[in-house]
Amino acid sequence: MSQTTYKIAAIPGDGIGVDITDAAEQVLQKLAAVVGTFSFEFTTFDWSSKKFLERGWYMPDDGMQQLAKHDAIYFGAVGWPNVPDHISLWGLILPIRKHNNQYVNVRPTRILPGTQSPLSQCQLRPQDLDWVIIRENSEGEYAGQGGTTHENSPHTVATEVAIFTRVGIERIMRFAFETAKGRPRKKLTMVTKSNAQRHGMVLWDKVFHEVAKDYEGQVQWDKMLVDAMTVRMVNKPESLDTIVATNLHADILSDLAAALAGSIGIAPSSNLDPTRKFPSMFEPIHGSAPDIAGQGIANPVGAFWSAAEMVRWLGDGKLDKVADDLMQAIENVTSDPETRTRDMGGKANTTQVTEAVLKQIEVVFGKK
Numbered sequence: 001m002s003q004t005t006y007k008i009a010a011i012p013g014d015g016i017g018v019d020i021t022d023a024a025e026q027v028l029q030k031l032a033a034v035v036g037t038f039s040f041e042f043t044t045f046d047w048s049s050k051k052f053l054e055r056g057w058y059m060p061d062d063g064m065q066q067l068a069k070h071d072a073i074y075f076g077a078v079g080w081p082n083v084p085d086h087i088s089l090w091g092l093i094l095p096i097r098k099h100n101n102q103y104v105n106v107r108p109t110r111i112l113p114g115t116q117s118p119l120s121q122c123q124l125r126p127q128d129l130d131w132v133i134i135r136e137n138s139e140g141e142y143a144g145q146g147g148t149t150h151e152n153s154p155h156t157v158a159t160e161v162a163i164f165t166r167v168g169i170e171r172i173m174r175f176a177f178e179t180a181k182g183r184p185r186k187k188l189t190m191v192t193k194s195n196a197q198r199h200g201m202v203l204w205d206k207v208f209h210e211v212a213k214d215y216e217g218q219v220q221w222d223k224m225l226v227d228a229m230t231v232r233m234v235n236k237p238e239s240l241d242t243i244v245a246t247n248l249h250a251d252i253l254s255d256l257a258a259a260l261a262g263s264i265g266i267a268p269s270s271n272l273d274p275t276r277k278f279p280s281m282f283e284p285i286h287g288s289a290p291d292i293a294g295q296g297i298a299n300p301v302g303a304f305w306s307a308a309e310m311v312r313w314l315g316d317g318k319l320d321k322v323a324d325d326l327m328q329a330i331e332n333v334t335s336d337p338e339t340r341t342r343d344m345g346g347k348a349n350t351t352q353v354t355e356a357v358l359k360q361i362e363v364v365f366g367k368k
Contacts, residue, residue: 004038006314009070009279013092014049015288016298017076023300023354024074024307030358031311031326034365038319043070049080049088058091064099067279072310073100075283076303081290090144097137100278102271103168104175105135106309107254107285112301113335115262115344119237128238131257132183134176135250137271139168140200142247162248164200169207175274176244177215183242188221191229191245191253204246230256258285263343265299266334268306270313282310296349299341304330304357329360 008028012021025042032039045066047058058078060066067073073096078088096102111117111126119129143163150156173190180188190208194201205223212221224232226249232239233256245253258267264286271281284302292298305327312323333339339356340346348356 003036005041006038006072007041007043007070008310009067009073010042010044010076011047011073011092012044012076013047013078013288014080014088015077015290015293016286017078017288019296019298019350020284020300020303021074021076023350024303026354027304027326027357027361028307028311030361031322031365034361035322042074047092049078049083052083052088052091058088059095064096067096067100070279072279072314073281074307074310075281077283077286077288079288079290094142094144096281097271100271100281101138101273101275102278102281103136103138104172104270104272104274105137105250106179106270106272107133107135107250107257108268108305108309109133109254109257109261111261112266113331114337114340115266115334117260117262119234119260124237129261131237131240132179132242133250133254133257134172134179134242134244135254136168136172136245136247138247139163139165140247142251162197162200162246164203164246166203166207169204170211171274172244173208173211174214176242177211177219177221180219180221180242181215185241186219187241188219189229189240189243190221190223191226191243191249192223193226193249195225201246208244226253229253233257233260254285263299264302265341265343266301266305268302268309270306270309272313276316280310280313282306282313296351297342298350299343300350300353300357301330301334301341325364326361329357329364332360332364333357 010021012018028040052058078092110130117124141162145161145163146159148158176188180186192201192205194205258264267285269283269285273280284306286302308323308326311319333356339348339353341348
């Protein structure tokens, strides 16, 4: 049987991004060795804030062309205290998302075994919090439009222009409806703020209702204002399933979702080009965490979950069972108090959790 080789561009970035990217590579290589039908070929790009301070740029001029040679991008984290956040983001991750048409950001959220939700005291059951947040990833509030005038005077004026296009809204809505249709509950909640933002958000609502007509009888949907949505996520998590929101709103809501699930250290994300013309990118959402960088204590679970989502995407339906089994191996580790990191109430370090997952891959796949 011929073996498929997937070429992965690895961008560890900053802080704990380096540790968790290394851990994810170990897990993926172990997975490939055990399964045997595919392999991974990693190319590492040191496009970090440290290098930016040395040379004045994150990516070289041909950076996008280098990434285009790969099947997927695995991203660690970017950001460091001595580089302003808008420089690190606009110098690296946002251009990658935009150039590679990664207009969908998918953030699954659920309570893994061993994680303690802050809602547990409210008798929350794990099945009550099982969401997929679909984030519009290319325009909206992060379009990068606007400017600053009279910058060095007391009369400085800054404008931030949110861009909403019919094409951009329709394609994210269709992706969200298709996602909801493929989940057991077939339920979609659309998040908006059209009561106050009367142009872009009104178009957001209008296009949503137009697309919804194509899914009558297939998907049950409702609508929430973003501020009320935060209350519903806390008070009635069981009422939610698939959620679609703008770039900014979904960015905020997905961090809240991760906290409600027990730890931002376990949360994954996928930046997808549904056309598959460009490589998609996979990353945990926790950031570079300078406060714990270099200590070897970062939680790699979000990195492993992101790796599982990358396997699922690369397989395009053919590796779903492999991704599910990898998640089972990860959950076997999180369920053991001896292999939980500090943010999950344990004492294990990054290496110990990684080694435990490597062993569980052998256990889980050895049963197949």
